[in-house]
Amino acid sequence: MAEQTFTLPDLGEGLVEATVLEWLAEPGERIERNQPLVELETTKSAVEIPSPHSGVIVRLHAEEGAVVQVGAALVTFETEQAAGIVGTVPREEERPSRRVRLRPPAE
Amino acid sequence: MTEALVGEGRGANGAALVEMTMQQAINRALDTALREDPATLVFGEDVGRLGGVFRVTDGLQAAYGQNRVFDTPLAESGIVGLAVGLAMNGWRPIPELQFDGFAYPAVDQIVNQMARMHYRSRGAASMPITVRLPSFGGIQAPEHHGESLEALFAHVPGLKVVAPSDPNDAYRLLLQSIRSDDPVIYMEPKARYWDRRQVVLDGARAQAADTGGDPIGASRIARPGRHATLVAWGAMVHRCLRVAELAAEDGVDLEVLDLRWLKPIDTDGLAASVSRTRRAVVVHEAPLTAGLGAEVSSLITERVFCDLAAPVQRVTGFDVPYPAGPLEPQYLPTIDRILLAVQRTLEF
Known part of the structure; x- marks a missing residue:
């Protein structure tokens, strides 16, 4: 288990800050990677930011309506296991689902 | 670590x-x-x-x-x-x-x-x-x-x-x-x-010089069984072991052969296993056409043709570029696709 803090990324086009419109997840909630995390508004547009990690949200660093600078902390996750720089750790069902049933051969 | x-x-x-x-x-x-x-x-x-x-x-x-x-x-x-x-x-x-x-x-x-x-x-x-x-x-x-x-x-x-x-x-x-x-x-x-x-x-x-027994090119029976042999390597070995657990619930006893070495291939180990079970399903992630499954299938046919109760089946990825993340579960051999191939060999 490790805490990972996600900072407001460089939004491009010279934008230096963004306003938090709405958090789409709350502290204590488990979120999957790429699930919608927060809606931000810049002077250019409103964008939905997907979660960069899978894990439990520990802290939100900005209230709704607050202005966040690029590089400032946005949210802290507790992640189970980082896959590395690319990809996700595969999850395995305890009991895989199946539809095909077999009939044993005649002995 | x-x-x-x-x-x-x-x-x-x-x-x-x-x-x-x-x-x-x-x-x-x-x-x-x-x-x-x-x-x-x-x-x-x-x-x-x-x-x-x-x-x-x-x-x-x-x-x-x-x-x-x-x-x-x-x-x-x-x-x-x-x-x-x-x-x-x-x-x-x-x-x-x-x-x-x-x-x-x-x-x-x-x-x-x-x-x-x-x-x-x-x-x-x-x-x-x-x-x-x-x-x-x-x-x-x-x-x-x-x-x-x-x-x-x-x-x-x-x-x-x-x-x-x-x-x-x-x-x-x-x-x-x-x-x-x-x-x-x-x-x-x-x-x-x-x-x-x-x-x-x-x-x-x-x-230090001891390599642990098996020579280069040796396969391994990951699970012994008698009705059919699943041949796999890498991550597909684990998937085949899960398939074998499910098949066992239906009374079908699958052998899982972990090929390990893809060159040289353990032709003797392969032939011995399929000769016993009389049926084989090769499982790999790579696309079907000209994949290693074709080579494995050929080796089986050349070596133990007369022992086979059914044609060798292949369960593989598809002949398309490897898909982006969300489609991966549909591309990789699924448990049901492997079970279906096993069923085809049992019913032949």
């Missing part, structure tokens, strides 16, 4: 029994190789300071210094070219190509130089190179990070190709590859990096 000593921590011949992930097992094999042979070198993109994008080379640069464990530019052809030059000068290189899809830029050096230098020099220059290649899919990574190149490399004369399926084999087969004087493509199943099991580590240095 944290590891737990299991039980007494000592197996036969003073070898240590340690529970660890496949990442850690590969790390320990590299550590063992660097310690036992000062000619070994580990290099590649991000393997040094960062410790590898999957932490596989974590701590090695700190332990063995920047001259033996080092970062290279983002130039895969250069990485393998460097390995070829070093091997010609008496070194034992263990280069990493960071992802399967990044091996394509290095194919010229692998095929035109590394694979045939020994032949070209009439045996004067051996190529004791082990190319570590994190391979196959299953981690929902982007393009170029989920490819299965075993058929491509198995087709090249002069190369050996191996794909471990669990931590103990990962440790054992990597040391075997490194200690071999021939070039080996060592394909690491990324989807199994986090698989945690007991690993038998090398004991005293005196046993």
